[in-house]
Amino acid sequence: MTQRGNRRELLADAAIDVLAREGGRGLTHRAIDRAAGVPEGTTKNYYPNRGALFEAIAHYLAERHTAALEALCEQIPDDLEPDDVTALYAAMLRRMSGSARTQFLALFELHLEGVRNPEVRKMLGEISRGNVDTAVRLHAAVGRRLSMRGAGLLDAGMLGVAMATLSLPEELVGELGFDDDEAVSRALLTLARSRGDAGLEVLRDSAG
Template structure:
């Protein structure tokens, strides 16, 4: 029999897949039981209400995300360059549409729930805080300054691009250049620049 903590993680992972595939309306106790291949009623024993389900998934995603970024920041090499940072953000953009697709689809469903659920809103704020803190640390590591507002703009841009990549027709995504992870990373990083000039220049290049 799995440990209680492991069972909670199993159910949370299953809930992510259900959210990604069926949306918020499809997030039911029975759907998670089926996805996790556990006896019917298992999910309800751990999370009695749908509100508790949403909150558990939000907290689980936030904890995993924060842990991953903490590990990333702890391993920043001494010789990291601005080009490395750009490549990292480009890789993040690619993951949003590939290996992390389910997580981001679930995240968008959670953002919709957060509009009406203050507890979920609070849980998701930890993800934004971690993204902002990481952006500040990465820029500092290459001798560049980015304010928390600039880092927040970068985070909002990344999330917006992910939403467009996952929800728009593929031909439109391609036509708009939203599948150009490298170009998008340069443009989004420039948005957080303390000087408007470079950002405008990069965006002009991307728009060309």
């Protein structure tokens, strides 16, 4: 692995790779040292325990994700259409199980750690809030109102579908239609734009 940026960034990238590949149990100082190509003991000098490792990964992912969302919002075109928003979320789903698979596998592991680690939970909250705020802004750009509750449902739905796509048998993913990124995105956006009890009715209808 080639070194990128400073030592902390190098270790954070390596830690994400290890966490995605080996899971929480495999996240050790030695494994990160090997993945980063640094002398044994280097990671422990920066992050003395496993809690610190998880927190460092959470901070790093949150910073990168926030920066990406800010760049996206700064580049919203004036002629954005509702179909463009659907296409954007479909592309996000493809990235979650494709080019960004490593980052999202690490993110899922962080959600488990966040149950017990308040600092990790805080960083996950920043990621989710950024997703919610961005969804509201994208809808406003096409003249549609989206509540925070609706945006939260959208964020949770995207995460859930991505997790199912990565963890369920491939044939079941196909049977459920989770491999149709555009259709899933359109359904999630429809649910998100529903408000109050109407939103719950949509959820009940889709489940029944």
